[in-house]
Amino acid sequence: xxxxxxxxxxxxxxxIDIAVSNSSGAALDLGDYTSNAYYxxxxxxxxxxxxxSAGYSNGTLRLTLTGVQTANVTVGRYMYEAYITxxxxxxxxxxxxxxxxxxxxLS
Numbered sequence: 041x042x043x044x045x046x047x048x049x050x051x052x053x054x055x056i057d058i059a060v061s062n063s064s065g066a067a068l069d070l071g072d073y074t075s076n077a078y079y080x081x082x083x084x085x086x087x088x089x090x091x092x093s094a095g096y097s098n099g100t101l102r103l104t105l106t107g108v109q110t111a112n113v114t115v116g117r118y119m120y121e122a123y124i125t126x127x128x129x130x131x132x133x134x135x136x137x138x139x140x141x142x143x144x145x146l147s
Contacts, residue, residue, distance in 0.1 A: 045139040051111040056103040058122060058136045060095075070095025072127050077103050079120035079140050089113075095124060101135060115144040 048054050060068045077091040092104045103122055118140045125132040 041134050042136045043138050044136060045141070047141045047143060048105075048110055050113060050115065050142055050144050051107045053107050054103070054105040054110060054140075056122075056136075058101040058103070060099045060101050060124065060135050067099025069097045070099065070101060070124060071097050073124040074127060075101055075122065075124050077120065077122040079118040081116070081118055083119065091120065091122070093122060110142065113142045115142050117141050 042058070044056075046054070046056065060070060062068045073095050075093040075095045077093045078088040079091060080088040093101060094104075095101050101122060101124065119137070120140050121134055121137045123132050123134050
């Protein structure tokens, strides 16, 4: 699991590519996994916002938010987490977490 922080301008598209590897360090084929990601204001916040996620056979987990989605976010810092879940064993793994800082312009 990695920790990475990002700064996002409101109304901008966000794309985060996460390299997921197996225990030997090789890229993990994410074809047998589902993925989910979300962000929220703090650990105990009841509400969270889903981040679109998709896994690929080359071990890349891609998280995306559109400019329309980021335009509606209040400027500030939010915690995010991304998970993959193996479809047959139903075992979940947190692959990345960190802080998303949304900034606003002066216009």
